[in-house]
Amino acid sequence: MTRDLNAVFITDLSGFARTLARDLSGQEVPGHQAMLALIARAAGFRNYQQLRAEAPRPAVSKSVERALRNFDTQGRMIAWPAQTKLQGLCLWRFWAGLAPGRDYREADLNAALKEWHLFGDHVLLRRSLIDHRLVERATDGSWYRRIEQAPPPEALAMIRG
Numbered sequence: 001m002t003r004d005l006n007a008v009f010i011t012d013l014s015g016f017a018r019t020l021a022r023d024l025s026g027q028e029v030p031g032h033q034a035m036l037a038l039i040a041r042a043a044g045f046r047n048y049q050q051l052r053a054e055a056p057r058p059a060v061s062k063s064v065e066r067a068l069r070n071f072d073t074q075g076r077m078i079a080w081p082a083q084t085k086l087q088g089l090c091l092w093r094f095w096a097g098l099a100p101g102r103d104y105r106e107a108d109l110n111a112a113l114k115e116w117h118l119f120g121d122h123v124l125l126r127r128s129l130i131d132h133r134l135v136e137r138a139t140d141g142s143w144y145r146r147i148e149q150a151p152p153p154e155a156l157a158m159i160r161g
Helices: 013-024 032-042 048-054 062-068 084-097 106-116 122-131 153-160
Strands: 135-137 144-146
Touching: 013 032, 032 048, 062 084, 062 153, 084 106, 084 122, 084 153, 106 122, 122 135
Parallel strands: none
Antiparallel strands: 135 144
């Protein structure tokens, strides 16, 4: 699961620190969710949900918007784009779904790809992952493995969906 990035702009850092210290005084260190709520209140929001709802979202490029149109609401690919650039962006979603460092037999990789798309061509996806250097294949075809790399910014936006 990918993490949401929530930007918080604090106009008065001193006031933020005072509010947070006051809310934390006299109690044990709160858990993760409670800490998020305290930070949100100290930043001037009612709760963490309001902070998330009102946080500015990074702009998504036109390419990412166009690539995301090829996926349904469950994240499954419904169509293969004609443009190579969009194909490459779409493939990052499949790359992110593969476990790092794991060797996949062809049947296992095929099964995963079949679950992640609806247009019925898992072989195209498998070949494209190799062609775009997102997956490597043993010369004898006995295993496939995700190639570990830092995704570029557009790919990160695509993975987050």
